[in-house]
Amino acid sequence: MSATPSRVLIVEDEESILLSLEFLLGKEGYTVNTARDGALALRELQTQPPDLVLLDVMLPLIDGFELCRLIRENPELHATRIMLLTARGREAEIARGMALGADAYLTKPFSTRDLMDKVRGLLSGNGTRQPAS
């Protein structure tokens, strides 16, 4: 049974940040999908359930918190890990994100090494994706 690379969904409306994240994760060997707003992300989640979602909080249409809640409500996505990326970095927002079921958070601007450490940490439990039975 060959290991399939983990699938990561990046949800980010800022073009250049999205580009940098895509580069970093792609170089690490993950399968990367992207979405520029909450609605597109939802569609992406339904077609290809990812192992990890990198989620910007301030998103157009459906914001990161709402998306976080929707993911946690969906039993099919119970294995999906969520990392919030926030540019505000207020305690209250972080607490709210964790309460809604996020697994980790990162405040912008972030160190790329921190980011990758956290991503690897989150995916180590199931670094490879088990094919759906």
Next chain:
Amino acid sequence: MLSGALIVVLSFAYVGMLFAIAYYGDKRADAGRSIIANPYIYTLSLAVYCTSWTFYGSVGRAATSGIGFLPIYLGPTLMAALWWYVLLKMIRISKANRITSIADFIASRYGKSHVLGGLVTIIAVLGIVPYIALQLKAISVSFSTMLQYPNAVASTASLPFLQDNTFYIAMLLAAFTILFGTRHLDATERHEGLVAAIAFESIVKLVAFIAVGVFVTYGMFDGFGDVFAKAAAVPELNALLIQGGAAGNYTTWASLTVLSMLAIILLPRQFQVAVVENVNERHLNKAIWLFPLYLFAINIFVLPIALGGLMHFPAGSVDADTFVLTLPMSEQKTWLALLAFVGGLSAATGMVIVETIALSTMVCNDLVMPILLRWKFLRLTESRDLSGLLLGIRRSAIVVVLVLGYGYFYLAGEAYALVSIGLISFTAVAQFAPAMIGGLFWKGGTRLGALCGLSAGFLVWLYSLLLPSFAKSGWLPITFLTEGIMGFDLLKPQQLFGLDGLDDISHCLFWSMIVNVGCYVGFSLWRQPTAAEHSQANLFVDVFRHVAPGSGSRFWRGSATVADLQTLLSRFIGPERANEAFAAYARSQGIPGIEQVTANAVLVHYVESQIAGAIGSASARDMVASVVVEEPLALDEVMAIIDEASQALAYSRQLEQKSRELEAATNELRGANQRLQELDRLKDDFISTVTHELRTPLTSIRAFSEILSDNPQLESEQRSKFLGIITRESERLTRLINQVLDLAKLESGAADWHPSEVDMREVLDDAVAALSQIYKERHITLDTRVPEYLPLVMADRDRITQVMLNLLSNAANFCDKENSRVSVALIAEFAVLRVEITDNGIGISAADQTVIFEKFRQVSDMSSGKPRGSGLGLAISREIIQHFGGRLWVESTPGTGAKFSFTLPLPRNNANFLAA
């Protein structure tokens, strides 16, 4: 055949029942559990207005004049609408001053005048005693009618009084009235048992009348429709149903309505039940609509009974006044006839009882006592205890009034003078109206005015109504009527000064009111009121403002001892009750015991009002004056007191004003605080947003810097792409910082402005040149529409260019990707120059049209990606335009594009048109 004994027993049993109810009511009152303290009993007691004159007479009147009986009930119904003000004021005044009768009221209002009180009493007795006689007659007629059962023929034979049951009924009523009307001395202590009995009588007469009405309407006929239809078929009866026909002309209607409006508040018995016996002012609220409802109920069946009687009996064979009795009799309805008899009896007895009480109080307090107290040889003022004497006088007065009533009935019998006495009585009491109503609302009314008005009105009434009724009864030569006094045509009593064409009542009302009101107003204006009159006028007219008890004491100055006052009071109401009264006073003043009471103006006023309850306000004043060394107040002193009071009032208004201002200031502060908090919140939001906006480009810069540093082997193409991003994001960061600083400067007013005359065409050219590269790259067509002549505006050229650039680049950013078009127009209007920048992009929703001018509020468009820009451009542009007195706004229909417009004011002297 009904036996006389049965009817007699029934009558006496009925009166016996009244005794029982009154006894029960009094016992309950003594136990502190009043059965009359509710608005329903109050309303029912007011219905003492409906006497046997209503019970029997309405039908009689309807039989001759159709709906002509109605004004007597329309008046009170109209008046009830004014009760909340007029009657409430009378009640309030009477309670504050312990007023016991209408004579006392008027005397008290005009400086506690003996003469006025006496005059009112005399008018009332003269006017009302015949009215009482009328009630006795009704009892007598109904009695003899019942004896004929089942023959419906009224007997008119009168019996020697010792065989006349009416006499015994009258004496029984006297006993009843004495027993329940003069238990205590203080007449302001209400007669609860008596009122309960009166209320019961009101129920009985209403039930009896409606029972007969239902029987006639539905038993003898087939409902209202049937009665009226059958009556309409008879020509004489049809005439009764048409207003203006037999019902009398409009003058009669108007004067009867006015008369009964006055009667409902001025008749002594109405004053007694409505004012003196009132337990709680608030009962008025319900009575205002309940009482008219009662009148309505008791009048519904008047016409059906009248018409039924006229159709049932051969014309003229039966007196229409007895239809209520004779209709059930002729149908052999024994019990219904007996019920009707009891109903009539209740209507008559109720009136007699209350009227007698009211009159006896007046006679005692306003006629007899003032005279007795003046007769020095009686040494009454030195007597130790007068309460027994007072009760004796009241009781005698009751007997005398009833004996007078019976005597009048016995002598007058069938005479005209008795038959028409109802309205004659009404007209007599109507003479109180100017003094009474004027006294309630006009401070200028004086004792002299009231005295002259009352006397003059009374004399006119005597001459044009009472004496003619005597003449018609044959007691005076009829030439008095036909030729006037001593042959003077102009003095014919019922065509005074040639006034012809009015009915007797309207005629008398017209002349008596003219002279009454004329004298009242004229003499009041002629002489200044005295100090005493002035102070009473203030107390009465401003009663709603003087709320504190004993407020009358402000107009008094003198000295007295407590012992003297207590002795004085016990002489009139007995030592025991005087003690109670002093104890009550001590409690009300918060003093532990009677011993600690000090003699001051409040106490003197209290004692005076207590005595007033027993002997009337005028005599009470004399009595108090006998033990008090009083310094009479001159008018100017009274005026000074009033001035002082009004100054105090003005001062308290100022205080009120100040406290309102303080409250306003507090509210302002609260508002300012809220605005500050709001500003603080906005500032927090702003910082948080700026942080976010700064972090975003920083994130990219750091990420790509680390990528470049960690991946030295990157292809040069990718490398330069990433470096390009770093550069762009750095520029974005710089721009953002500059704009934040710029906006801060603009908002704080610290910005440097360099105003000069600006030609907008040059501004537009500069902006277009600066953006031409972007427009070319994105294939956007730019149309400019510039007029040939354009005035210069006063503005900072660089700043306006900044606005133009911002709007043009926004337009480019939001433009439709395909077939993009932006057009710019410069338009000179009357007072402003307008710039319009229109794009054919996605447009802005109505909700977003205001939001976009706020800081960092961009409208993100999903399909075309996030718009570029800091989100500060429009906020800055608006600040700039507003600085120069212009406006910046947007109009847009989502889907078809947006039009941003701004204006700049043109100079006043608008001559600087430039040639293109």
